[in-house]
Amino acid sequence: MARNSPPSLASLLAQADHFIDPETGAVTPAIQPATTFARETTYALIGEHVYGRYGNPTLGQAEKVIAAAENAHEALLFSSGMAGFAAVIETLPTGSRVVAPRIMYHGGQDWLRRMGEKRDIKPHFFDAADPGALGAAIDDVKPQLVWIESPVNPTWDVIDIEAAASFAHDAGAKLAVDSTVAPPVTTRALDLGADLVFHSATKYLNGHSDVTAGCVAAREGSQFWDEIKYLRGYMGSHLAPFEAWLLLRGLRTLDVRYARACGNAMAIAEHFEGHRNVEAVLYPGLPSHPGHGIAKRQMTNGFGGMLSLLVKGGAEDALRVCARLELFVRATSLGGVESLVEHRATIEGPESAVPKNLLRLSVGIEAADDLIADLDAALRD
Numbered sequence: 001m002a003r004n005s006p007p008s009l010a011s012l013l014a015q016a017d018h019f020i021d022p023e024t025g026a027v028t029p030a031i032q033p034a035t036t037f038a039r040e041t042t043y044a045l046i047g048e049h050v051y052g053r054y055g056n057p058t059l060g061q062a063e064k065v066i067a068a069a070e071n072a073h074e075a076l077l078f079s080s081g082m083a084g085f086a087a088v089i090e091t092l093p094t095g096s097r098v099v100a101p102r103i104m105y106h107g108g109q110d111w112l113r114r115m116g117e118k119r120d121i122k123p124h125f126f127d128a129a130d131p132g133a134l135g136a137a138i139d140d141v142k143p144q145l146v147w148i149e150s151p152v153n154p155t156w157d158v159i160d161i162e163a164a165a166s167f168a169h170d171a172g173a174k175l176a177v178d179s180t181v182a183p184p185v186t187t188r189a190l191d192l193g194a195d196l197v198f199h200s201a202t203k204y205l206n207g208h209s210d211v212t213a214g215c216v217a218a219r220e221g222s223q224f225w226d227e228i229k230y231l232r233g234y235m236g237s238h239l240a241p242f243e244a245w246l247l248l249r250g251l252r253t254l255d256v257r258y259a260r261a262c263g264n265a266m267a268i269a270e271h272f273e274g275h276r277n278v279e280a281v282l283y284p285g286l287p288s289h290p291g292h293g294i295a296k297r298q299m300t301n302g303f304g305g306m307l308s309l310l311v312k313g314g315a316e317d318a319l320r321v322c323a324r325l326e327l328f329v330r331a332t333s334l335g336g337v338e339s340l341v342e343h344r345a346t347i348e349g350p351e352s353a354v355p356k357n358l359l360r361l362s363v364g365i366e367a368a369d370d371l372i373a374d375l376d377a378a379l380r381d
């Protein structure tokens, strides 16, 4: 990097946007828990904050780093990913239509179905595995909002964000991208044309399975964005200062954590592709994956730490493999430093569209050889 060009994303994250406390010189921010902020005798505010529900210096610091990392106009942190998602959906007028993938984060999909029943916001689900399905659904439905995930959880189909933005904008819709599994170190959805980028910050952005948080960031200011801000302020769904501070700490190591998880996931995918007890390995980093070409363009710094194994047989066979694992932890969630395994069909219940023999792996930063050995032993005959 030339000395006078802006710092790379890795440097920006490592230094929390070159944070140095102007009063003390501290290289990490203090936690500011205040819920209210004093005024001068003139009644002018002393600082920029008014009341904790609308924002706070610690929250603002974490939002500033994420906005810089996403090349966003602004970022807002919520008390969970679902709180951020619900705020975005809440902005839609009654009678709106939303296009979203048929397999996506099931909580978001449940929420959309519920809005369909309660608020006449009609969700239309498309098959992310079919490259023509999104454009056709947008043409057909004329939605107000297109909500996509890429890669799609837990089949890891890759949706072309640039193409989705152009379809959505031609139809007068906004595009929101859930980029939880492809953080800005590898994909910058706003640069690819999305209007909003969303993260369950509970996952990679924090990375240590100890904060529940959500993030929504906008490419530009708009009435739509002001409405999301208004809703967060009045619904009180902002992230609390201590959690924001932990998240800021997690963000500083995002680049190295993600690189390590990507390397481990790739090693696992390559090792188990063609294994006698594995029907298929679903990982966008494999050249055999149908979305590999788009992933190469869109995931510029690693294909992620998430992959799924279709175990030969059915649900019982997948659950038996899961039960034999000793290093992978049987738990829901993803994006932490520890590796997790999940039988999604069990988690999502009888209505789930996820294959019954699918095991989802969230690959952490342990030694790749240990993870491979654990899976090898669990997949024995």
Ligand SMILES: Cc1ncc(COP(=O)(O)O)c(C=O)c1O
Pocket (backbone or CB within 6 Å): 080, 081, 082, 083, 105, 107, 108, 149, 153, 178, 180, 181, 199, 200, 201, 202, 212, 213, 214, 333, 334
């Ligand atoms: C892809 C994706 N989006 C959204 C969410 C919801 O986020 P949270 O659990 O932080 O509310 C999750 C949670 O698992 C997720 O995996």
